[in-house]
Amino acid sequence: MSPRPVSQGLRRRPSRSGPATIAALVLLAGATTVAWAAISRLVTGTWPAFTDAAREAVSPLAWDSPAVWAAAILLVLLGLALLLAAILPGRHTTARLVGPGGGDARSSEAVISRRGLARISAAHVDQTDGVDSSSIRASAKKVEVLVKTPLRDAGELPGGLRDSLARKLRSLGLEPVPKVVVRVRTSND
Incomplete structure (x- = not known):
């Protein structure tokens, strides 16, 4: 054999x-x-x-x-x-994804690049009501979102975006799910 x-x-x-x-x-x-x-x-x-x-x-x-x-x-x-x-090694250039059906990690591996993770996050955030534009920085452990909004009072926007994006990343199958940090700049900032 x-x-x-x-x-x-x-x-x-x-x-x-x-x-x-x-x-x-x-x-x-x-x-x-x-x-x-x-x-x-x-x-x-x-x-x-x-x-x-x-x-x-x-x-x-x-x-x-x-x-x-x-x-x-x-x-x-x-x-x-x-x-x-x-x-010393550099930081990882990709984030690990859980395979289809949670497959055997020894036989198959799926990853997404940090750039791909940032683009998916930006597309998701930009579709949210009240978001004018966004800037995303992503790593395997953390996704930082800076959102510009025309609203005078952001109110629940940061918390809603953070929860929504965390659900989206979890649904993608990221292992582990990166921490999501959202900062909002309003039109009166």
């Missing part, structure tokens, strides 16, 4: 390849410049002309001076930040 094929899950986290590539290119350029200057010093016996300003700035510093310690600490913190950014 052959093992079941394992597919990559739909609920992925961003790879961060863009920022990692940029950081790698900047560090590579710096290392290349320093290596070229050091090799030039070894071959010709003098430093290249473009290093004059930097050499004059650091020549009065001693190894135990506060400026050198501050620069070392700053470089260590920068390295730690880059290391943590590479190791």
Whole structure:
């Protein structure tokens, strides 16, 4: 009996390849410049002309001076930040949906993107009476709604929208249902 094929899950986290590539290119350029200057010093016996300003700035510093310690600490913190950014995963780019009939989570998976969740939420909110326009930010755990209304007194509008949108998200089959936060701006704000 052959093992079941394992597919990559739909609920992925961003790879961060863009920022990692940029950081790698900047560090590579710096290392290349320093290596070229050091090799030039070894071959010709003098430093290249473009290093004059930097050499004059650091020549009065001693190894135990506060400026050198501050620069070392700053470089260590920068390295730690880059290391943590590479190791720690980003936030999920999708929200999990319960499959049809509550199917087996091991055999099938359904997700909706944050953008899709925001669009569905906006379409639902915009169809509500008293809503002029809406702005939605969605994540897998929270949907934030900012509604503009021509009404002078919003009254029960925020609570009604929150309950209505929560019911809509529950009917979509989101697992878990995101927390809905509604803010209303009236025409006299």
